[in-house]
Amino acid sequence: MAIATTLGYDDLPGLLTRLTGDEKHDRSSFSTLDVLWVLYDRVLGEEDRFLLSKGHGPTAFYAVLAAKGIVPIDALDGFGAFDSPLGYHPDRMLAPGVELSSGSLGHGLGVAVGAALTGRRVWCLVGDGELDEGSNWEAVQYAGRVGLSSLTAIVVDNDSSEHGWPEGIERRFSLEGWIAERVDGRDHQALEAALLPDPAGAGPRCVVAELETR
């Protein structure tokens, strides 16, 4: 849920430094950074829900939430500390703006299906490695069969699945009845076009955001 912008995309490296303590940040070390920025900057509306299923490495998520004024910037300094609201895996009961506690892979998409069944527009981000978990496919199959048009799954694909996805992940979603496309995971315009709600209301939709191989 986007609140009035306080900082911009160029401020993200500084916010990431506050989180990690590292002076220099190559954005390629944050696979989800651009997708998250586009979602919070250009896509999500007040009534929309975003569920980060891939809770591993949430620093980019926290940085985007901080840039948008949702997470207090001061909170970034204590990342992972005993009393910090920001841990190595997000806890929705602790971190402002976090709508799903995640970290164990393969949980978010199922919850997203439940929320989307009520008509809520839901975006859920998973990783290509995360899709190794079989529980994802229970959600993919069901959402496809019932034509759950309010759901968009974003797959951040940095080729980190142990045994790979021959012929591409999007093919698997397509077979299950999803509208799937692959876009450059660093191209903000392409991401925006793919992620904005479809006026035709078709779906569910899968956007594979292709990134540098891990």
Next chain:
Amino acid sequence: MTGMRERFYEVARKALDDDDRIAVVTAQIGADAIGEHPRHFDVGIREQLMIGVAAGLALEGYRPVAHSYTPFLVERPWEFLKLDLGHNDLGAVLVSTGASYDAARSGRTHQAPEDVALVAALPGWTIHVPGHAAELETLLRQSLSGDDRVYIRMSDEENHARVDGGGFTVLRHGSPGAPLVVAVGPTLRPVLEASAGRDVGVAYLATVRPFPREAFRDALADGTDVVLVEPYQAGTSAAEVAVALRDRPHRLLALGVPNAEFRHYGTGEEHRAAHGLDAAGITGSLDGFLGAG
């Protein structure tokens, strides 16, 4: 008179019609009995998704009910109970059918006497073990109006009549200092038979979590001996008894289904007898325990 399972379907169907907050999620089992409804979601044979969907519905303000056969509702998606519901602090009512050895003939894959211990291992769950369809209806209606995490274990076994009062109910007092037999859910029937003519108190409990520690302490009064009879894994509530009586010397006999691979088919009656949970078995255990006192 309908059994618990049919009563559950009746109440759930009615609740779907009467209360816009209620949603029911099934994974094929029970889907036909619930029937078509815009807020009944049958996800097919996908139990992890069943719990995830329940959590998503709760996130949107609904009161989800998830229902399946016990091992598929509790054991297979257990981490989803822990995280999707518990860690996210989302509520749901989980209602199982097929208790402990109800499906004796179906073998081990369809038996989950570990269910209550598994749910009790997670923080914040209320666990109901009704002993009668009328109790199930009361507990279910009460659960539907809340927003917490509830597990309701239905069983084919039932007591002769409902026990009124709710909570921890003392049905019979022994002489001062006499042992207290605590019957959980459908074990009351054989417990009443086994304890007849013996100097023991008998109490009934259908809500085992949170365990009513204070009421239990009060009921035991000056007694030192406790016999706990649970229709699922033996000793599931033994630690609760130990905590409730932490400052009192006491003895505890915890009866239930043994924690063992029990490779037999047959009937529930045969399993109950083999586990010493029929009246004869409980009588024998009781006399042995009292004689050794």
